[in-house]
Amino acid sequence: MTSKKKVPLRKCAATGEMLPKKDMIRIxxxxxxxxxxxxxxxxxxxxxxxxxxxAAVETAKRQKSIETQLGVSVPNEVYDDLLHAIRRExxx
Numbered sequence: 579m580t581s582k583k584k585v586p587l588r589k590c591a592a593t594g595e596m597l598p599k600k601d602m603i604r605i606x607x608x609x610x611x612x613x614x615x616x617x618x619x620x621x622x623x624x625x626x627x628x629x630x631x632x633a634a635v636e637t638a639k640r641q642k643s644i645e646t647q648l649g650v651s652v653p654n655e656v657y658d659d660l661l662h663a664i665r666r667e668x669x670x
Contacts, residue, residue, distance in 0.1 A: 588627040592638035602627040607648040615659040
């Protein structure tokens, strides 16, 4: 008998798709209201996920879906960090 390990799914803030957690990038808001990209997925705070595609990041920025999820305004640097992380991973 083979036991398949359950794959944790997360909902993309931009597209609404349910995808495996490893295919997503987490954005976190700390108690202080600071928003940052959480590549480890372990930072404490309120988090939301976006899929690892530039299109999803652009959609999230345009629709302000990350801002809605986290309840704070998201600086452009966070979107730049997301795009940078996606491009860096694409090179691997």
